[in-house]
Amino acid sequence: MTEKKQSKHTVTEIRQLLQQASQAPLSAETNLLLEKLANDQRQGVQRLRQAFVRKQAKLAAQYEKFNAHLAFEREAWEQGSPLVAGIDEVGRGPLAGPVVAAAVILPHNFAVYEVNDSKQLSASKREALFPLIMQEALAVGIGLADNQQIDDLNIYQATRLAMAQAVTKLAYQPDLLLVDAMTIQTSIPQKKLIKGDARSVSIGAASIVAKVTRDHLMADYAKHYPGYGFEKNAGYGTAQHLAGIAQHGITPLHRQTFEPIKSQLKK
Known part of the structure; x- marks a missing residue:
């Protein structure tokens, strides 16, 4: 059997090394480090290694998906x-x-x-x-x-x-x-x-x-029209929003051709 050898680095130093490695694409140097850590008997080191491997797998899948979603852009770029x-x-x-x-x-x-x-x-x-x-x-x-x-x-x-x-x-x-x-x-x-x-x-x-622009805008509107929950529901017809309409009425922000606003205006 091959004897497992402990790395010369402390667990804290290994954590720092892996954090640095996670900021860049997987390199030969990082792969060599992972091989060495595989032979380290410390449980803390193995947990760090396994967490790093899982994170890298997730990043690789994310990168592959991202590249697939650039297909329309790349086609246009290549066609001038x-x-x-x-x-x-x-x-x-x-x-x-x-x-x-x-x-x-x-x-x-x-x-x-x-x-x-x-x-x-x-x-x-x-x-x-x-x-x-x-x-x-x-x-x-x-x-x-x-x-x-x-x-x-x-x-x-x-x-x-x-x-x-x-x-x-x-x-x-x-x-x-x-x-x-x-x-x-x-x-x-x-x-x-x-x-x-x-x-x-x-x-x-x-x-x-x-989305972020509109959410911020609706949160700002909530300061001027409290009681409708615009900062949480962004104007969608949630229970809180409908309760606000029943209690406070219709605001200048409401879409009068949308139900139930339209029916309430007829009343």
């Missing part, structure tokens, strides 16, 4: 369209507040691997990713259609308006638009992607920017 904007919206379903759209152009070396459809991320993860996207993106544009425009145009057309507005707010004109499940009025070439926020990194980034 270097500036690709992903476009998404949030807020089509709430009873109050605007619909918000974002357009995001990412650099070709963008490497924030956790970017995904905002609906698949926790609020804390979206908040963490938002500043990274804003910092790394070549350009970000925000569009907004308020509740009055939604009532005047209908939610579908108001959403298209917010998306088109987001494109005009970009610092650079894109060569191609990747749009989540819609088409918008523009002369720029565009590609409609069903469930695009889960298929394209650019659209996923736009979905995070739109």
Whole structure:
């Protein structure tokens, strides 16, 4: 039998080495370290090694998924369209507040691997990713259609308006638009992607920017219209929101063509 040998490093030093190794792609040096640690008899060392291996496996899967979601962007880049904007919206379903759209152009070396459809991320993860996207993106544009425009145009057309507005707010004109499940009025070439926020990194980034922007906006509205829970429900028809309407009435933020607002106004 091969005798297991203990590393010369303390457990604390090994923890630090593995933490440093986790900040970069797996290297030959790290693999050699893991081989040495496999022969270390200390339970604390084995727990650290196993945790590191699990984390690396998760990161590898995340990296593979991220690369798959860059397929539409890479195809456009290779065909001579270097500036690709992903476009998404949030807020089509709430009873109050605007619909918000974002357009995001990412650099070709963008490497924030956790970017995904905002609906698949926790609020804390979206908040963490938002500043990274804003910092790394070549350009970000925000569009907004308020509740009055939604009532005047209908939610579908108001959403298209917010998306088109987001494109005009970009610092650079894109060569191609990747749009989540819609088409918008523009002369720029565009590609409609069903469930695009889960298929394209650019659209996923736009979905995070739109969601966080709208959530912050609704939290601010909550200060002016307390009692509806806008800071928690973002204007969706939760029990707290409906109770607020029953107690305090309808605000200037409410969509008057949406039920149950529409029926209550008739009363």
